[in-house]
Amino acid sequence: MSHANNPDVLNRLKRAQGHLSKIVEMVEEGRDALVIAQQLQAVVKAVDKAKTFLVLHHIEHHLYEAVGPLPKETRDRLAEMAEITKYL
Incomplete structure (x- = not known):
C-alpha cells in the first residue's frame, strides 16, 4: 500500500463525496441557496x-x-x- 493510499485519507474523501452527492440533490430540488452554500463550505473544508x-x-x-x-x-x-x- 502506498503511503498516499492511507485509509484515513480515503475515508475523509469518501465522506466528502457522499456529502457532495447530497448537495447535488439539494440543487436539483431547488433548495435555498444559503443552505446549499453552507453545505458546500462544509465539503470544501x-x-x-x-x-x-x-x-x-x-x-x-x-x-x-x-x-x-x-x-x-x-x-x-x-x-x-x-x-x-490548520491556520493556512
Whole structure:
C-alpha cells in the first residue's frame, strides 16, 4: 500500500463525496441557496482537511525514510508544526 493510499485519507474523501452527492440533490430540488452554500463550505473544508492530512503524512513518511526514527522531542515539535497548518 502506498503511503498516499492511507485509509484515513480515503475515508475523509469518501465522506466528502457522499456529502457532495447530497448537495447535488439539494440543487436539483431547488433548495435555498444559503443552505446549499453552507453545505458546500462544509465539503470544501472536509476536502481541505483531507489534503492537509495527506501532505503532512507524506512529509512525515519521507522524513522518517530519510533520517530514520525520530526522538520523541522531535516528533512533538513536528506535531506542533502540523497543528499550526490548520491556520493556512
